[in-house]
Structures are given as C-alpha cells and as structure tokens.
Amino acid sequence: MNKCEIKFGKMRWKNPVTVASGTFGLEYAELFDLSQLGALTTKTITPEPKAGNEPQRIIETEAGLLNSIGLQNPGVQEFIKTDLPEYSKIDTNLIVSISASSINEFASLVKKLDTQLGIDAYEINISCPNVENEGIAFGTAPEIVFDLTKKLRETTDRTLIIKLSPNVTSITDIAKHAENAGADGLALINTLYGMAIDVETKRPKLHNIVGGYSGPAIKPVALQNVYKVANAIKIPILAMGGISSVNDALEFIIAGATAIAVGTYNFINPLGTIEIIEGIQEYCISHNISYKKLIGSIQI
Amino acid sequence: MNKCEIKFGKMRWKNPVTVASGTFGLEYAELFDLSQLGALTTKTITPEPKAGNEPQRIIETEAGLLNSIGLQNPGVQEFIKTDLPEYSKIDTNLIVSISASSINEFASLVKKLDTQLGIDAYEINISCPNVENEGIAFGTAPEIVFDLTKKLRETTDRTLIIKLSPNVTSITDIAKHAENAGADGLALINTLYGMAIDVETKRPKLHNIVGGYSGPAIKPVALQNVYKVANAIKIPILAMGGISSVNDALEFIIAGATAIAVGTYNFINPLGTIEIIEGIQEYCISHNISYKKLIGSIQI
Amino acid sequence: MYFKKIPVLKVESVNDEYFVLRIRDKELTQNIKPGQFFQIKDPDVAIPLLPRPFGVYDIKEDVLSFLIKKVGESTKNLSILEEGHIIQLLGPLGNGFPVAQNKKVLIASGGIGYAPMPYLEQKLKEAGNEVWFYHGGQSSNDVFCDDVQNCTEDGSCGHAGLVTEHIENCFDSMDVDVVYACGPELMLQALSVLCNERNIPIYVSLERIMACGVGACCGCVIKIKENGKVVYKKVCKDGPVFGGAKVIWDE
Amino acid sequence: MYFKKIPVLKVESVNDEYFVLRIRDKELTQNIKPGQFFQIKDPDVAIPLLPRPFGVYDIKEDVLSFLIKKVGESTKNLSILEEGHIIQLLGPLGNGFPVAQNKKVLIASGGIGYAPMPYLEQKLKEAGNEVWFYHGGQSSNDVFCDDVQNCTEDGSCGHAGLVTEHIENCFDSMDVDVVYACGPELMLQALSVLCNERNIPIYVSLERIMACGVGACCGCVIKIKENGKVVYKKVCKDGPVFGGAKVIWDE
Numbered sequence A, B: 001m002n003k004c005e006i007k008f009g010k011m012r013w014k015n016p017v018t019v020a021s022g023t024f025g026l027e028y029a030e031l032f033d034l035s036q037l038g039a040l041t042t043k044t045i046t047p048e049p050k051a052g053n054e055p056q057r058i059i060e061t062e063a064g065l066l067n068s069i070g071l072q073n074p075g076v077q078e079f080i081k082t083d084l085p086e087y088s089k090i091d092t093n094l095i096v097s098i099s100a101s102s103i104n105e106f107a108s109l110v111k112k113l114d115t116q117l118g119i120d121a122y123e124i125n126i127s128c129p130n131v132e133n134e135g136i137a138f139g140t141a142p143e144i145v146f147d148l149t150k151k152l153r154e155t156t157d158r159t160l161i162i163k164l165s166p167n168v169t170s171i172t173d174i175a176k177h178a179e180n181a182g183a184d185g186l187a188l189i190n191t192l193y194g195m196a197i198d199v200e201t202k203r204p205k206l207h208n209i210v211g212g213y214s215g216p217a218i219k220p221v222a223l224q225n226v227y228k229v230a231n232a233i234k235i236p237i238l239a240m241g242g243i244s245s246v247n248d249a250l251e252f253i254i255a256g257a258t259a260i261a262v263g264t265y266n267f268i269n270p271l272g273t274i275e276i277i278e279g280i281q282e283y284c285i286s287h288n289i290s291y292k293k294l295i296g297s298i299q300i
Numbered sequence C, D: 001m002y003f004k005k006i007p008v009l010k011v012e013s014v015n016d017e018y019f020v021l022r023i024r025d026k027e028l029t030q031n032i033k034p035g036q037f038f039q040i041k042d043p044d045v046a047i048p049l050l051p052r053p054f055g056v057y058d059i060k061e062d063v064l065s066f067l068i069k070k071v072g073e074s075t076k077n078l079s080i081l082e083e084g085h086i087i088q089l090l091g092p093l094g095n096g097f098p099v100a101q102n103k104k105v106l107i108a109s110g111g112i113g114y115a116p117m118p119y120l121e122q123k124l125k126e127a128g129n130e131v132w133f134y135h136g137g138q139s140s141n142d143v144f145c146d147d148v149q150n151c152t153e154d155g156s157c158g159h160a161g162l163v164t165e166h167i168e169n170c171f172d173s174m175d176v177d178v179v180y181a182c183g184p185e186l187m188l189q190a191l192s193v194l195c196n197e198r199n200i201p202i203y204v205s206l207e208r209i210m211a212c213g214v215g216a217c218c219g220c221v222i223k224i225k226e227n228g229k230v231v232y233k234k235v236c237k238d239g240p241v242f243g244g245a246k247v248i249w250d251e
C-alpha cells in the first residue's frame, strides 16, 4: 500500500522524489540502493564534451551554495558509452538532462539519445546561469522556449520536461509557452544568480564572478515560483530549490508540485532523499490523505 | 580626517550608511543619535493613508524574513504634519521613500513634498512586491521606468533615487532607462518574492500568500545585481539586501556601491549601522585606501 | 529603551518545559511596568535570525528574570546557556498593564501566560488593590506557584478543569473591578466575553511574531475596534496589553 | 564508503589551535589508505551547511582519529563537542597515497599538513621502507611529535628555518627514492621543483573547498597536466594525492 506513486508525463514513479541535475552521481550507489528513488536525473549532457569553468567553482555563502561548474560533462557520445549502461542497470526512471546552444543542436541531441534504450525522459536545461551566451538566453525568452519545446516535441515521444530559470520577470509566461508547445512537465527552479567577494583580495570568490545560488536560502523563492506556476498550468511540476527536509518537500507538494528533487542537500546528507521519501509517506498516512490529494492542497 | 564622506546626487553624506526603507523609524532615536547616520530613509509614503495588509505579515524563514506589510503608512498629509518635523530635527540627510499608483500621482506627490523644507532626496519605490496591481508593474517595464523618472525629473530638483526590483529578467536594462531619464542614483535591491507554507494547516504562513524576502539569504543575489548594474551605469548606487556586517557592506562597496543601506539587520542589531560605519572607516585606514577608491575596486 | 549585551546570571530549570533566565543590570531594572517585555537573542547564534520577545517575570534589586517555555529553536538555545554567556536585550518594550489603585482585581493566566503576572501582582498589591490570582494549565507541569488558585485540565494539581470555568463561578460570588489576563487566545477571548457580559473592564496581553519589537516594521499588527472603526495596532508598541473588549479575535 | 552518524569518543585539545577528534567504529576503521579523508559535520549545526574534509590522522584498533586546526566556524564547532555528541562521517574518500615498498622515502609536512602523515609513516614502515620524516611549522605550536625532524620558522622548536631548506640540504646527503608531502601549496610547489630537478617522484596531498566530497558535483577541480594536455581533476575523487610534477600550481 504505497500511497505515493505518481504519473509524470509518460512515466510512473514509485515515489515522487528524484535528485536535482548536477548534484548527484552514481558514486552514491555505494551508500544506498538508488532504485529506491522515484527517478534519477543525470547532470546536464551537451553535444560535445565540456571542460567546465575555471576554478574556484564553489563557495558556501549565507545559508546557500554558489557554484559555477559550467556544465562540465563528457559529452553525449561518452555518456552513451560509459554512464548510460550504468544508469540503465538501476531499476527506476532515468531523466537525462541536456543542454545545447541552438534549437537544432538540441533536436539532434535528442535524436541521438532517442536511439538509446533506458531513457525515460529528457529534462531540457535552458536555465543554467553558468554558460555564457548559451542556455540562459533560451530560458528568458518565451517565444524561444515555445519554439524549442515544439521542435523537441516533434522529435521525441519520450517525456519532455522543461527546466525553468527563476531569473526572469514572469516565469508563468514562460511556463505557459512551454505547456502550449507540448511539454509533458516543468522542472523549477534552477539556481538564482549570486555572487560573493573576498574583501581582502577584492576578488570575486568564484573565478566566473557570478554563480548559481542554491540551498536553503533559495527555498522561499523557489516555493513562490512553484506556487505561481502551478496556478497557471495543468502539466505536472518537478519542484526543487533548497529542499532539505520532509517539511520542505511537503511545502512544495502542497503548493502544487507533483514531484520534488533534492539538490544541494545531497552534499549535506547523502541519505536525505530516502528520509524524505519515507517522511512523505508517513505524513500521508498520519494525516490520512492520499498523495494525489496532497498535491496542490494549499488552503487560501 | 573622516575618509568616508560621499556625494550622492546633490547630497553630501558624512558617511556612506543609511537604513533601508520600512525597516527603521524614529523609535530608534532612544538608542542612539540618529544624526550619526549618513542619511535617514523613511518608510514608503503614499498619497493617501494605507492600512496595510491583513496579518500575518511577517515570518522568519531560512536565513531570511518574509514580509507583506503592504506599505502601511499614514499618507503624505499626516507624514508632513507629524513625522517630517521630527525627521527635520535630525542633523543628517533625509530620503523620503514614496510610492503611488500612476505617473501623475507620483508627480503630484513629489510636488506636494517639494513645498516642504528638510527633504534631501526622494527614493522612488517602484518595486514593492506587496501592493497589488501597483508599484511592481512600474518596476518591471523599462519604458514606464523611463517615463516616470523623466516626469519626476521635470518636477523636482532634489536628488532622485529610483529603487529597483530584483524580480526581473534584466535589471540593467531598467537601470539604464532610469539613468537616461535623469535619475541621480539608484537603490537596489528591494525584496525578492518569497513564500512559506504551514504543512499542518496547509495555509500560506503570510495572509498575503506571497511576501518580500529579505535578510542574509538574499545577500549573494543583491550583490550580483549591484555588481551588474554598477558596470552598466555611471550614477551612484545605494546598495542593500541582507547587509548584516562590516564585511557584507564592504562587498557591496567593492562591487560598485557608493552607499549602503541596512534593512532587516536593524531588527537583529539596532546598533548595527553604527558598527558598520566604524568598520568601514577602520578598513579604509588599515588597508590604506580612500573610500572613493574603494568604490568599485573589484579585481577581475 | 536600552540595547545591551549582558552576561547570563543564571539559567534555572523549572521542569522539562520551563526555565527561568536571569541577568543582572542596574539600568534595565529601573522603571519597568508590569507586562512590558524585552527582545532577547544570543548574538552567537546566527539562525534563528530574529530576537524573541519575553515578558518581565520578576525584578529583585538589580536582577531581572524571565520565565520561558521551550517551544522552538530560540527558546531551546536560551535554555542551555551557561553563566557568563553574553546575550543581547532590547527593552523594556510595549505599554504594559495599567495598574489599578485600591480596587478589587482579578489576575487570570493560562500556561506560559503566567510569566508576566507575578510582577503585575506585586505592583497591584503595592497600589493597594485586593488581588485574586487564578492560573490554569494542562497539568501540574504548567503550575508555578502554590500561592495562587491553580486549575489543571487533567486535575493533577489544584482545581480540575478550565480556569475560565472557575473564574466564571467566582464572578458570581466576588465583586471584581478589573481583570488582567495573559494566556492562550481562546482563553482571553472567553474571558473577554465573560467580562463584557458583566461590564468589567479586562486587559489582555497578546502575543504576535515580532521583528523589530519597537514599532518600526509594522509586522506585528492586530485588528482593534476604535471609534467604531477597525484599525491595525502594533502589538509591540501599542500593546502587548489591549482592552479585551476592543480586540477583534481571529476566527 | 560509508555514511554514518557516530558518537564522539573524545575531543582532545593539543594546544590553542589544534585538537584531536576521535570516534570508535569497526567498519570505518577497515581498509583505509593513508591520505584518505572523511567529510565530517555536526548535524545539529545548520550553518555552515556543508560538511568539512579531514584526513585520517591515526587508526588504533577501532578508534579513528583526526588532527584538526581551528580556522573557521566548522572547525571551532567541532573542537567543543562533548563525548557522545553525534556527528556524521562520510568516507573514506579519495585515492590516498600510493605506498612504496622497500624504498628510501621522505615525508615532508607543513603546519596542519602533518595530519595525514603519521598514519602514512606507519604504513610505509610496515611496507619495509626506510622513512625520514620532516615537519615544519611557524612555531612550537605547530609541532606535534618529537620523533620527527622538526623545523620552525621562529626557531622555537627543532631546526630554525623553512622545512624546504632543510630538505634541500638532505637531498645532497641522502638517497631518496620517493617523497610524500602535505602542507601549504607554496611548500608543495617548492618541493615539487626540488624533486623534479632530481628526478625524484613526489606525491602531494592537496586541499580544495569541497561540496559533495565524492566526485558528483565537480566543484573541487584543479588543473593537471595529462598526456600533454591540461585537464581538470577532482581533488576529492581523483585526489587529494597527485603527482607533484603534474600539478599546475596557481600563480
């Protein structure tokens, strides 16, 4: 009697919890059985290998983490050869996060991945703040989001999740464009822009100057975005941003998220996802509410 | 030999520290001599009295504060009668923060205040997230910011500071429009949008559902905005957002702020402004740098 | 109003849930009205950010005491402070209770609402009032002193039942001029109704989440009836004590 | 690799700046390579958020020890933990030092870089190596053991001067097959140059700010020369031990 199964696009999840792209890897298989997760999400894969940004790449700040990894990844070829077979062995949904620098590049990346078994969904990362002149431009222009989503919708039958940036005037506008173009679901939020300076050297603490801000500090902002978007669209939301406890996860679900992803908190407590899965189930039982009813159950 | 005097628009400040609008009041005169501050900033005043939003209006969250005060204020008439005479007695600059619901209303508010002595600058609050269909719309449309600033520039000779919202796709775009229309300086940032939910009652913790997020959690975001805007404009910046220590203030100054404002931290340490003023002076002395040189001294 | 950093004189546990925090200071112990409060924080603790408000429990010479219930992070942190640890205090804050003169007065408290009442009782007695003191709690854990009329819901100490029931009975037998109350809002609301019916003035001390504590942020407002209108009043500055008849209670 | 919550066995102060943290656990003390480290955090402390990496200082039976220098919030917090307080450990992590067999080896450490060396020394000796151990610090405060060649910059203990200077002298008189080093980067860089000139292989253990500690986040990379190209390597997973000749040192 597992009360927390969900449908997300064409996928069925045994529970509503996955990991946020870029914050998790197969390394954690040493610690627990990864098939316990509702889904796995890969770090973002690009058409060609990416070395990533110069270090310093991470710095802890006020209740959060700044990162400028710069989408370091081995490229799709190597991903298919090395990582995908490993992921495929794990008995849960696989969401492959991808990024590219043009609509056509995105489409051919999806085409290439579509030839492979073992992939259940694509998360389209149009919101990474760490890749110059790329990625983020997509995420801020509603029309481009529409065109990109439409093109990818024509390209694949697999579940298509568009991951949105919070660094915009109207995230609902962009969300609606993605929905109208045929997205199966949305993921939000990617990191906020943030920065830190060393006052002794007068240098930015990150080599890239500006980084992506994640962790507990961004939770209220993420929650507000999820609530707003949930009220504007009908497709399911995969929510993330600072989730570090069962309580945090529940707030997002009550605000309207169908599923949640744990990001930065993996670094603090690698077993946090499992504790959150159990906690959600316990909440549903002790509050005598089905998971389905819990989604968007906010009382205004 | 006070090394930290500044010019801000037509004002001269004895030091670069003021308080953020809405987070300070004459009540604190019981604790210290308010003339020690470089400037005082009033809470936002509107043409008519405003009762403010229904409670619950504040809630502490992850390293920050959510508020939905809703610009509670006695209106300009009462402000001129009761508060202004008290403020005028304090020997420092007075920045009056104002808001209104149309360009014309803004202009006549400024006209009314222009008849009064003792006001050194207006901070134009076009970025309050807590007033429905009002305020925030101004802050997100560059053309309206331009028109509003131009109109006010034609209305008054006093220092005109436009206060910007971080909840936009491109804050630099809006900053440039304000500068081009004749603003003397910019204030940033106002609060981020944020939200919190009580998972037992399933109700938003704020009656207004969404509130403004301030405090340490938003500092990296504010710093990034200040850095970006400082690189795009020439007029001075009054920076705020989570400043809670001398170190925080220095980061903003090194990023390009001419002056800084302490907001939420007043609630935590009402003498924080004084400690920050002293700390900035000590830093300049121990690092043998003039305050003027410190502004925007970031090493890239 | 002062803002001071002062060493903890002592933290004394009352029982698992309650403790008394004491500090020693000449200035802070001057001219404090019963019902006034302080904003207190351990400056070494970054989160929670905000200080927390606590009413004045007792003043003996230059020792100022607070009776505190452990309910969350801040109160738990305060409960384990050691002697000499520096804490910050802002206050005294708020209006405090108006102290009647030579009247028959009734003090009613519930749970941690007991905290400001012993000091109020002392001031009332000094002003020549005849004082009855009723206190209610869930169990004997919530009872602090034998010298008052204690009621516990589980009957583990004093009278069994709700303190409001006992007070209602008393109203029939005693002639009360003024009521002072602090405790859960449902209790304050019920008492206000009882007093209203009998035309007895009642002063209630309210709690709201606070940020500044001094009236600057407008964060802590409640709705009050004033001259036929409903207005917002700041619990920190206009209160925490309000006339019970004027308060618009939450549904 | 394990993730465990374990009670503190003991925190022993070495002097004002350094302390030793011990825990007892059967599993965690198995198969640990010298130079490997653990990510440690007090789960009761919300901020700093991230755990902090510490090298293995000593293993005796099932007792695992860390030698830690107080430099910021987390290390200060760890230094005042009481026996029985639960801390979380993730590890062992990283590649560790490759242990030579029957060679003449030199260990060089500076400051807190001493931490992983005693355990390495033990393993090297067990593998039949002849070991010289040089350690340098600013003052006698940074010296931990009399059985090694200590150098202090202020001359307050052992030889006076920089440890690198002493090692340079030794290279002339001794025949060293391999060098193992941990300490400030300037020292590691200088040693790498000395070794390069003499064609002696050197392994250096590096420090970088870490988030995940396991290779998942790509946060802790440094630049390494590999097959004529410059590539990023993760200090947490590909390191913390690297061939000194391959490291591209920061300017």
Ligand SMILES: Cc1cc2nc3c(=O)[nH]c(=O)nc-3n(C[C@H](O)[C@H](O)[C@H](O)COP(=O)(O)OP(=O)(O)OC[C@H]3O[C@@H](n4cnc5c(N)ncnc54)[C@H](O)[C@@H]3O)c2cc1C
Binding pocket: C037, C048, C052, C053, C054, C055, C056, C066, C067, C068, C069, C070, C071, C072, C073, C074, C075, C076, C112, C115, C116, C206, C207, C208, C209, C210, C240
């Ligand atoms: C004027 C005034 C006087 C007070 N006097 C006393 C006193 O003498 N002794 C005492 O023990 N307590 C007193 N309180 C209540 C005390 O301030 C709260 O218990 C305290 O703020 C809780 O802090 P926390 O971090 O431990 O708990 P939190 O984790 O902040 O909160 C725990 C629970 O208490 C609620 N809460 C938080 N802050 C307040 C608040 N300010 N008022 C009401 N509920 C709150 C929260 O919503 C939550 O449900 C007083 C409150 C006010 C406004």
Ligand SMILES: Cc1cc2nc3c(=O)[nH]c(=O)nc-3n(C[C@H](O)[C@H](O)[C@H](O)COP(=O)(O)OP(=O)(O)OC[C@H]3O[C@@H](n4cnc5c(N)ncnc54)[C@H](O)[C@@H]3O)c2cc1C
Binding pocket: D037, D048, D052, D053, D054, D055, D056, D066, D067, D068, D069, D070, D071, D072, D073, D074, D075, D076, D112, D115, D116, D206, D207, D208, D209, D210, D240
């Ligand atoms: C693989 C590895 C093994 C280590 N082993 C030990 C050990 O055995 N004993 C020991 O005392 N220390 C060791 N360190 C260093 C230790 O991790 C840092 O001193 C610690 O993270 C500082 O945390 P803090 O919160 O006290 O200080 P913070 O306030 O975080 O930082 C204080 C200063 O230290 C710097 N710093 C923070 N984290 C690191 C880090 N991970 N590496 C380098 N500098 C950092 C900061 O930039 C800052 O200047 C090791 C580091 C690594 C990477």
Ligand SMILES: Cc1cc2nc3c(=O)[nH]c(=O)nc-3n(C[C@H](O)[C@H](O)[C@H](O)COP(=O)(O)O)c2cc1C
Binding pocket: A020, A021, A022, A023, A043, A044, A065, A067, A069, A071, A097, A125, A128, A163, A189, A190, A191, A212, A213, A214, A215, A216, A218, A240, A241, A242, A243, A261, A262, A263, A264, A265, D217, D219
């Ligand atoms: C170190 C790090 C690396 C990240 N890499 C990616 C990435 O490759 N692709 C992506 O879409 N998001 C990436 N993110 C963003 C996260 O997936 C997530 O959206 C964000 O961190 C907010 O969630 P959190 O606060 O729980 O971490 C990264 C975040 C961090 C902290």
Ligand SMILES: Cc1cc2nc3c(=O)[nH]c(=O)nc-3n(C[C@H](O)[C@H](O)[C@H](O)COP(=O)(O)O)c2cc1C
Binding pocket: B020, B021, B022, B023, B043, B044, B065, B067, B069, B071, B097, B125, B128, B163, B189, B190, B191, B212, B213, B214, B215, B216, B218, B240, B241, B242, B243, B261, B262, B263, B264, B265, C217, C219
């Ligand atoms: C309780 C509260 C009330 C505020 N009221 C106003 C206001 O009336 N006008 C305004 O321009 N900004 C207002 N602000 C925003 C602050 O001036 C400031 O821009 C913001 O809080 C960020 O600074 P901080 O993090 O230092 O508080 C308010 C903020 C808080 C917390």
Ligand code: FES
Binding pocket: C209, C210, C211, C212, C213, C214, C215, C216, C217, C218, C219, C220, C221, C234, C235, C236, C237
């Ligand atoms: S707490 Fe700020 S006005 Fe009452």
Ligand code: FES
Binding pocket: D209, D210, D211, D212, D213, D214, D215, D216, D217, D218, D219, D220, D221, D234, D235, D236, D237
């Ligand atoms: S700390 Fe995450 S990869 Fe090294």
